Amino acid sequence: MDAPVTPPEVRSADTARVDLLLIAEMISPGSRVLDIGCGDGALLRILSEKHGVDGRGIELSQAGVNQCVAQGLSVIQGDADTDLVHYPDTAFDYAILSRTIQATRNPRHVLEQLLRIGQRVVVSFPNFGHWRVRVQLLLGGQMPHTDTLPELWYDTPNIHLCTIKDFLALCDAIGAHVERVVALNANGTKLVSMPLSTQNLFGEQAVFLLSR
Amino acid sequence: MNENPGAESFAELKRREQITNPQSEVVHFPASEGLPLDSGSVLAPFSVAYQTYGTLNADKSNLILVCHALTGDQYVASPHPVTGKAGWWETMVGPGKPIDTNRYFILCPNVIGGCMGSTGPSSPNPETGRAYGPDFPVITLRDMVRAQARLLDHLGVDQALSVIGGSMGGMQVLEWAATYKDRVFSAIPIACAARHSSQNIAFHEVGRQAVMADPDWCSGLYLEEGKSPRKGLAVARMAAHITYLSDRALHTKFGRNLQDREEVTFGFDADFQVESYLRHQGMSFVDRFDANSYLYITRAMDYFDIAADHGGVLANAFAGTKTRFCLISFNSDWLFPTKESREVVHALNAVAANVSFVEIDSNKGHDAFLLHEPELFDTVRGFLSAAARRRGLADASAGA
Numbered sequence: 231m232d233a234p235v236t237p238p239e240v241r242s243a244d245t246a247r248v249d250l251l252l253i254a255e256m257i258s259p260g261s262r263v264l265d266i267g268c269g270d271g272a273l274l275r276i277l278s279e280k281h282g283v284d285g286r287g288i289e290l291s292q293a294g295v296n297q298c299v300a301q302g303l304s305v306i307q308g309d310a311d312t313d314l315v316h317y318p319d320t321a322f323d324y325a326i327l328s329r330t331i332q333a334t335r336n337p338r339h340v341l342e343q344l345l346r347i348g349q350r351v352v353v354s355f356p357n358f359g360h361w362r363v364r365v366q367l368l369l370g371g372q373m374p375h376t377d378t379l380p381e382l383w384y385d386t387p388n389i390h391l392c393t394i395k396d397f398l399a400l401c402d403a404i405g406a407h408v409e410r411v412v413a414l415n416a417n418g419t420k421l422v423s424m425p426l427s428t429q430n431l432f433g434e435q436a437v438f439l440l441s442r
Numbered sequence: 443m444n445e446n447p448g449a450e451s452f453a454e455l456k457r458r459e460q461i462t463n464p465q466s467e468v469v470h471f472p473a474s475e476g477l478p479l480d481s482g483s484v485l486a487p488f489s490v491a492y493q494t495y496g497t498l499n500a501d502k503s504n505l506i507l508v509c510h511a512l513t514g515d516q517y518v519a520s521p522h523p524v525t526g527k528a529g530w531w532e533t534m535v536g537p538g539k540p541i542d543t544n545r546y547f548i549l550c551p552n553v554i555g556g557c558m559g560s561t562g563p564s565s566p567n568p569e570t571g572r573a574y575g576p577d578f579p580v581i582t583l584r585d586m587v588r589a590q591a592r593l594l595d596h597l598g599v600d601q602a603l604s605v606i607g608g609s610m611g612g613m614q615v616l617e618w619a620a621t622y623k624d625r626v627f628s629a630i631p632i633a634c635a636a637r638h639s640s641q642n643i644a645f646h647e648v649g650r651q652a653v654m655a656d657p658d659w660c661s662g663l664y665l666e667e668g669k670s671p672r673k674g675l676a677v678a679r680m681a682a683h684i685t686y687l688s689d690r691a692l693h694t695k696f697g698r699n700l701q702d703r704e705e706v707t708f709g710f711d712a713d714f715q716v717e718s719y720l721r722h723q724g725m726s727f728v729d730r731f732d733a734n735s736y737l738y739i740t741r742a743m744d745y746f747d748i749a750a751d752h753g754g755v756l757a758n759a760f761a762g763t764k765t766r767f768c769l770i771s772f773n774s775d776w777l778f779p780t781k782e783s784r785e786v787v788h789a790l791n792a793v794a795a796n797v798s799f800v801e802i803d804s805n806k807g808h809d810a811f812l813l814h815e816p817e818l819f820d821t822v823r824g825f826l827s828a829a830a831r832r833r834g835l836a837d838a839s840a841g842a
Contacts, residue, residue: 295799296820299824307800
């Protein structure tokens with residue numbers, strides 16, 4: 231996947247992608263991982279160097295793929311919407327979709343495929359329920375423009391934005407079991423022990439751990 | 443075509459010498475150790491000529507097998523014994539190059555059916571003492587790969603760190619990975635496919651018919667007749683050479699420019715630079731290649747279809763593979779287009795194999811794999827280093 235939210239050089243910086251470190255925490259060491267939309271390979275590198283993971287990646291942009299492979303990562307050029315069907319059932323311990331689902335044409339199909347090929351699925355996305363988003367639309371009357379959603383409406387790759395509540399509803403609809411939800415505020419701090427509606431208001435991004 | 447008979451016959455003699463007495467190393471397998479072929483016959487005895495670069499390490503874990511293309515040979519990184527030209531992959535193989543001879547031991551055998559010292563149609567037939575000619579058995583890419591496996595046995599190497607090649611070389615890499623799963627730690631098939639397309643078979647047939655239409659082919663017995671189907675083979679090469687380039691590469695290089703003249707001559711001379719270039723390609727090719735080898739090797743490529751050998755399902759060929767794959771294609775290659783590589787990737791995904799796939803933006807067509815393509819070099823270097831790390835090769839295991 232093309233970096234759907236921010237350009238790759240920004241994505242790879244640990245500060246900008248705290249969700250990657252959070253995802254890495256969720257992955258058991260030594261497991262088999264497929265990272266869909268792996269960008270420049272930042273997460274795969276963290277996983278293979280620090281967690282001894284057998285990692286593979288799919289990336290939409292050819293430049294990202296070539297950069298990954300030249301660094302010794304196992305990455306192919308491909309599209310989450312069309313290419314997940316080629317993988318067998320339960321081929322991976324984890325299938326990861328970081329900040330990509332909102333850029334897919336058919337998020338439901340993609341999520342179902344992820345649950346088919348991974349024992350567990352990790353999904354992160356920018357939360358469209360964040361108060362700043364709500365305020366911009368309510369008071370400014372314009373499409374929101376934030377750090378995690380920097381593009382203007384006409385050139386954003388993000389065509390299926392959702393809130394934490396929306397995503398929970400999709401998980402429910404396809405029978406995915408939600409093992410963990412972590413919302414992060416604008417500083418990348420975890421919002422712990424808060425009710426869901428509060429997380430949906432103050433979480434700028436969210437990371438879900440799912441299983442079948 | 444302008445020909446210079448004296449120079450040709452000298453080149454021809456030098457070339458023929460390489461068939462029976464190559465400049466490179468040769469291993470001779472006696473009749474008792476013949477090579478069973480897909481056709482059912484046995485090639486016995488047989489020889490494999492090969493070049494090596496770098497040093498094999500103590501536990502024999504740093505061997506990289508390079509498979510050459512249709513008209514290639516074992517002279518990857520050293521001058522060609524007939525033409526004197528630099529090795530065909532010196533951009534890729536050498537000290538400090540992506541396939542680093544300071545770190546890896548590089549082995550490149552001449553394919554069987556070839557004409558640079560491995561047994562082929564112009565080698566002597568032990569039954570008659572004369573060249574096999576048309577009596578040489580039809581071979582397949584799997585037969586070529588089997589012969590290479592015997593060479594690895596001979597060298598005492600169980601597993602190659604990597605098997606790499608472009609075009610027909612890439613097809614051999616895939617055959618290696620399918621046939622000898624445990625002997626291939628990593629595989630780099632470049633600009634190739636898991637089967638030869640009907641369009642490619644069609645081009646080969648044009649080439650073969652050009653050779654066979656030359657009266658000097660003598661039904662394949664030209665060596666006995668003291669002749670050589672130079673014109674037919676040159677035409678075959680001219681037609682094939684077009685398929686190795688792209689429309690854009692030809693246009694950039696030649697456009698409609700005229701050759702040493704101000705205007706067209708209203709005749710059939712090589713008015714255009716592109717004609718002159720192709721004629722030169724054709725004529726220089728026949729100085730270094732054997733016509734019957736061309737027929738046999740193109741046939742072997744035509745028969746190539748890995749899926750057909752595995753119940754019609756390509757993924758079956760790679761079931762259970764532990765090999766790390768890195769496929770590479772070029773977006774202007776219309777002979778082996780990217781979609782062919784992608785089909786292999788999908789088959790490998792279906793068996794959850796470890797696979798990387800890079801398509802490189804180049805306007806040079808199929809031949810890009812032989813040329814200066816920095817992204818190709820970065821990919822091969824990065825992938826090989828990662829494979830070597832996984833295989834336990836020390837980073838600083840410089841052999842020289």
